[in-house]
Amino acid sequence: DTGVSQNPRHKITKRGQNVTFRCDPISEHNRLYWYRQTLGQGPEFLTYFQNEAQLEKSRLLSDRFSAERPKGSFSTLEIQRTEQGDSAMYLCASSPDSKRFEQFFGPGTRLTVL
Amino acid sequence: AQTVTQSQPEMSVQEAETVTLSCTYDTSESDYYLFWYKQPPSRQMILVIRQEAYKQQNATENRFSVNFQKAAKSFSLKISDSQLGDAAMYFCAFLGGSNYKLTFGKGTLLTVNP
Numbered sequence: 001d002t003g004v005s006q007n008p009r010h011k012i013t014k015r016g017q018n019v020t021f022r023c024d025p026i027s028e029h030n031r032l033y034w035y036r037q038t039l040g041q042g043p044e045f046l047t048y049f050q051n052e053a054q055l056e057k058s059r060l061l062s063d064r065f066s067a068e069r070p071k072g073s074f075s076t077l078e079i080q081r082t083e084q085g086d087s088a089m090y091l092c093a094s095s096p097d098s099k100r101f102e103q104f105f106g107p108g109t110r111l112t113v114l
Numbered sequence: 115a116q117t118v119t120q121s122q123p124e125m126s127v128q129e130a131e132t133v134t135l136s137c138t139y140d141t142s143e144s145d146y147y148l149f150w151y152k153q154p155p156s157r158q159m160i161l162v163i164r165q166e167a168y169k170q171q172n173a174t175e176n177r178f179s180v181n182f183q184k185a186a187k188s189f190s191l192k193i194s195d196s197q198l199g200d201a202a203m204y205f206c207a208f209l210g211g212s213n214y215k216l217t218f219g220k221g222t223l224l225t226v227n228p
Contacts, residue, residue, distance in 0.1 A: 004158075
């Protein structure tokens with residue numbers, strides 16, 4: 001297994017457009033997390049899945065954001081009507097049930113909203 | 115809510131020397147984990163070292179060691195024999211014992227001078 005993968009790695013879009021990111025966790029990991037990292041800051045928690053169930057959403061995740069994890073495998077994060085303030089690195093991480101404290105991060109998707 | 119503070123935005127060290135990065139945190143929990151993550155430029159975040167709060171012994175991973183002072187809520191990272199490849203942004207992170215979301219500090223940018 002090659003670790004957590006994220007696609008695309010970079011996305012440039014115009015304000016008002018919708019974008020979707022994909023995360024493929026390590027295959028045996030039941031837990032999946034999304035974080036957002038803005039320039040000069042540490043990552044901030046967005047949402048968490050255990051298998052296909054979305055168990056928590058941060059208040060940072062406005063109504064324009066939606067995340068899914070169908071069948072408990074890959075996950076998608078969609079942003080509708082993007083705003084310039086959405087420009088950030090979106091990080092995905094996964095961990096196994098047996099070692100939930102070991103979160104393995106993907107390379108991230110860098111979003112630029114023009 | 116937990117907070118993590120890294121008071122050093124930037125640090126520099128000469129190759130082969132030792133450097134210590136500082137981190138303090140605030141929590142009311144008694145069971146938790148602390149981490150140092152490394153994020154090289156344009157590369158993904160990787161775990162450097164982990165400390166369980168119930169363990170009195172400081173964690174060590176090769177050239178990386180921590181000084182965990184539970185009463186003072188301090189968790190510093192010492193890098194010995196610094197190498198050029200150690201240059202990166204370093205994040206201190208907290209995970210509550212019953213929680214699943216990491217809380218990160220703002221990071222310390224480490225430069226290693228040849």
